[in-house]
Amino acid sequence: xxxxPEVYSGAGEPVxxxxxxxxxRSSAQIRADIERQREELSHxxxxxxxxxxxxxxxxxxxxxxxxxxxxxAAVVGFAVGGLLAMRRSRR
Numbered sequence: 469x470x471x472x473p474e475v476y477s478g479a480g481e482p483v484x485x486x487x488x489x490x491x492x493r494s495s496a497q498i499r500a501d502i503e504r505q506r507e508e509l510s511h512x513x514x515x516x517x518x519x520x521x522x523x524x525x526x527x528x529x530x531x532x533x534x535x536x537x538x539x540x541a542a543v544v545g546f547a548v549g550g551l552l553a554m555r556r557s558r559r
Contacts, residue, residue, distance in 0.1 A: 530537060
């Protein structure tokens, strides 16, 4: 058995062993690591917000994909027109 403490579920059953950190780390080093992780997370969140804003800007998407939208609209128009013509010819 190892010296790593066990993590228990609510039912009192062990679900995992918690890995012990490297020996000799001071609380100041641990705090510095936590702060560094917070900074990295903060930068990641800011980058993610920017990317989400970019992808959900529908006006920009229309500008960048105008050709594809026109082709799609033409295909849908021909399909609807063809279906209407077929319905009229059956009457």
